[in-house]
Amino acid sequence: MKNMEELAGSLHLNRQLSLEDIPDLNLYMDQVIQLFERxxxxxxxxxxxxxxxxxxxxxxxxxxxxxxxxNKKYTKEHLILISMIYQMKGALSINDVKTTLDRLNEKVSHDEFELPALYQRYLQLIEKSTETFTDEIQVQQQEVNQAIQTHDDSDKTYLEQLLLIAMFTNMSNYYRRAAEKLVDDMINDQDS
Known part of the structure; x- marks a missing residue:
C-alpha cells in the first residue's frame, strides 16, 4: 500500500492558480482555457x-x-472567480456556488472590493489545509492498519484500501455537508 505522504504528493494538492500565474492583461476564452489546462x-x-x-x-x-x-475578454478578477468556481464545483452544486459568490460578484463589479487580496488569503488557507490533510490521512492510515492487524486474511492490502476509501469518502461527505449548511445559512441571512 502506498504511504499517505506519497498519495498526498501524487494529488498535487498545492496546484492552484496563483496571482503570479494570472497575466495583467485581459484574456480571451481560449487563452483562459489554455491557462487552466496548463x-x-x-x-x-x-x-x-x-x-x-x-x-x-x-x-x-x-x-x-x-x-x-x-468585449469577450476575461479580467484578472474573472480568472480568480473561475478558479474558485473550479475548486467549489467538485463538492457543491452550481446553484450553491452561485449563492456563495453572488455577493462577492456584486462587490467586485461595483469596485467595492479588492478581490486579489482575498484570493491571496484563500491560497494561504489552502496551503495550510493541504498540510493538515496530509497529516490527517497518515493518522487515518495508522488507525486502519491497527483495525485490520488482527485479520489473518491474505487480502490485508485490499481491506486497508477498502477502509481508507470508506473513511475518506465519509470525511468528504462531512465537509460537503458542512459547506452546504453554510450556504443555507448564507441564504437565510440574506432573507432576514
Whole structure:
C-alpha cells in the first residue's frame, strides 16, 4: 500500500492558480482555457479529461456565477472567480456556488472590493489545509492498519484500501455537508 505522504504528493494538492500565474492583461476564452489546462493538468484523474471548456465557461456566465465579461475578454478578477468556481464545483452544486459568490460578484463589479487580496488569503488557507490533510490521512492510515492487524486474511492490502476509501469518502461527505449548511445559512441571512 502506498504511504499517505506519497498519495498526498501524487494529488498535487498545492496546484492552484496563483496571482503570479494570472497575466495583467485581459484574456480571451481560449487563452483562459489554455491557462487552466496548463496549471491543472497534473490534477486530472484521466489524461483525456478537460479541466475547463468553452461550454463550462459559457454556462458559468449564463448562470451568473461571475460578473459580465466585456468585449469577450476575461479580467484578472474573472480568472480568480473561475478558479474558485473550479475548486467549489467538485463538492457543491452550481446553484450553491452561485449563492456563495453572488455577493462577492456584486462587490467586485461595483469596485467595492479588492478581490486579489482575498484570493491571496484563500491560497494561504489552502496551503495550510493541504498540510493538515496530509497529516490527517497518515493518522487515518495508522488507525486502519491497527483495525485490520488482527485479520489473518491474505487480502490485508485490499481491506486497508477498502477502509481508507470508506473513511475518506465519509470525511468528504462531512465537509460537503458542512459547506452546504453554510450556504443555507448564507441564504437565510440574506432573507432576514
Amino acid at each position: 496549471k491543472f493538468a497534473d490534477t486530472k484523474r484521466h489524461a483525456d479529461e478537460k479541466v475547463l471548456t468553452k461550454t463550462m465557461i459559457n454556462n458559468y456566465a449564463k448562470g451568473k456565477l461571475f460578473f459580465p465579461v466585456e
